[in-house]
Amino acid sequence: MAGRKAYAMRKQGRPSETHNKHRKEYPALAKEVIRISDVVLQVLDARFLQETRNLELEGLIKREGKFIINIINKVDLVDINSLKKNPIMKQLVPYVLFSCNKRIGLGKLRERIKIEVKRFGVTHAKAHVGVIGYPNTGKSSLINFIAGRSVAGTSSQSGFSRGIQKIRFSKDILILDTPGVIPSNEHAVTSSEDMQKHAEINVRTFDSVKNPDLIVGNIMQKNPGLLEKFYDTESEGDPEIFLEKLGRKRNILRKGGKIDIDRSARIVLKDWQEGKIIKL
Ligand SMILES: Nc1nc2c(ncn2[C@@H]2O[C@H](COP(=O)(O)OP(=O)(O)OP(=O)(O)O)[C@@H](O)[C@H]2O)c(=O)[nH]1
Ligand SMILES: [Mg+2]
Structure with a gap:
């Protein structure tokens, strides 16, 4: 072996162009979004909970005093009962079980976001909710699901999103999509x-x-x-x-x-x- x-x-071989962007530009964008956000959604792939956590960005979110909600996406691809028994789930509280494909979890997520924005006592006109996560976890799909229409491009090719995409979630909440980021x-x-x-x-x-x-x-x-x-x-x-x-x-x-x-x-x-x- x-x-x-x-x-x-x-x-x-050599890293691809996308990998270069993942190394330099995308982390900077994700960090910027974390800084300007009040609440951060970390999108995880239900099949790879631990693998798609970005502990580096989780650390930054905590240090910046921002609140994190974990979106466990693609639950349509796993057995939900075994997922709930996974010991990692305890570390991911608060989380929302989610599927963009099967349209699961949006109601719960809306509630959560509203609770956290309120609890945080956001006073500026629009609360900012940033969306971060590994490439291909479904960040752009989540944005589209929330928006109810296709506003962010999605692809099974990872590293698809290249800039920050903003959408209105409600009259006082703005959501920000970011390109996927892997830890340094x-x-x-x-x-x-x-x-x-x-x-x-x-x-x-x-x-x-x-x-x-x-x-x-x-x-x-x-x-x-x-x-x-x-x-x-x-x-x-x-x-x-x-x-x-x-x-x-x-x-x-x-x-x-x-x-x-x-x-x-x-x-x-x-x-x-x-x-x-x-x-x-
Ligand atoms: N089965 C399943 N597939 C999903 C779900 N959400 C997203 N996908 C698929 O996952 C792939 C990646 O989705 P994107 O929304 O482009 O992912 P992203 O996180 O924005 O990816 P980057 O922009 O590359 O970082 C696409 O092929 C989606 O169709 C889901 O809930 N279930
Ligand atoms: Mg994307």
Whole structure:
């Protein structure tokens, strides 16, 4: 395994342009939004609670004396009962269970925002509510859901939002969308763990990752039987065998007729990143 990890690190390549923005410009925007906000919504992906928390920004929010509400988004992709049993949930109070796709949680969120804005005794004309979170957690989707129309662009390609988007929430509350931000200790992505994580949570998309087969192997290890069931393909506990069988089944071939393992793995990763493979 050590050899494989070293290989993954060597093949990692240069950070993309989006990664550069994630490193320099976006954190500055997110920090600015935190400074001007009275309440901050941190959008988390229900499938990756701990992975999508930005402890660095959480720290800044506390130091700035701002109030944080955690939005646990994409609950349509998880089993809510097991989610509620997750010990991390205790650290996320106050939170709102949310799904932009299934339109869950908006009423609760409205109530929460109003309570907090009032409790905070915001006196200026319009209270500011900032929205922060890792890339691809659903910040722009949340803004659109709140607005009741499409005001912020969304995409399964992470790093989609590039500036601050403002929308009116009510006559005295303004909401601010921000581009996704990853903590600075993940900027260099020097460890293969970070790379795995970024692929799994779709900070780095399926078409730009190196060694997609290793990432699929990791997902299989963490979710025994899930991919086998989804693709109705056996693995014998081995990711390579799984990808080989899937490639054969789907006729994913290279020139010369050999099975294209890389492309099979990217197809799985794409389905995973687009939330098609549900862990219910
Ligand atoms: N299943 C599911 N998918 C969602 C939900 N909310 C958002 N998505 C999807 O997640 C992807 C990212 O959504 P965005 O709203 O663009 O995410 P973002 O946080 O603004 O992303 P960046 O701008 O890249 O930081 C899109 O493919 C959305 O359709 C949800 O509640 N459930
Ligand atoms: Mg966005």
